[in-house]
Amino acid sequence: MDLIGLRSDLLAQLNRDWHVHRQLEASDERKARDKSLENTLAILKKIAGASDISLILITEKFLLNQELSLYANSPEEHNSIKTALSQLEDAEQSLRIVHNPEAYRNATNTYPAKRKENGLPFDV
Numbered sequence: 070m071d072l073i074g075l076r077s078d079l080l081a082q083l084n085r086d087w088h089v090h091r092q093l094e095a096s097d098e099r100k101a102r103d104k105s106l107e108n109t110l111a112i113l114k115k116i117a118g119a120s121d122i123s124l125i126l127i128t129e130k131f132l133l134n135q136e137l138s139l140y141a142n143s144p145e146e147h148n149s150i151k152t153a154l155s156q157l158e159d160a161e162q163s164l165r166i167v168h169n170p171e172a173y174r175n176a177t178n179t180y181p182a183k184r185k186e187n188g189l190p191f192d193v
Contacts, residue, residue, distance in 0.1 A: 122164060130157050 093099055116128050137150045166172045 126157060126161055126164065130154065133157070 113128070116124055133150050133154050137147065137154075141147045141150055166176055
């Protein structure tokens with residue numbers, strides 16, 4: 070095996086890769102993508118700023134479903150996203166209980182020995 074030839078080939082390829090990378094950095098497509106991502110981030114910040122936990126959970130669920138349909142390309146990614154979606158369902162169910170004061174009081178009274186803070190159950 071010609072090690073000098075391999076090193077020369079690698080150096081030439083790395084230089085080509087750098088050139089292509091620099092072209093992509095300056096491309097109109099890259100600039101459009103960056104602007105689009107800035108707009109998406111601005112929308113997500115507005116959602117977070119609304120301080121509406123239901124809206125945040127719905128948004129997270131939407132984003133995870135989109136990731137599942139567009140980007141998940143391995144069984145591990147698929148399972149991870151499915152697990153996250155399941156955990157979001159649990160959070161949504163908990164939110165429904167918390168928004169119902171009577172149901173929340175009943176849940177609190179169900180575990181009287183549980184550690185409490187300010188009279189509310191405290192999970193460590």
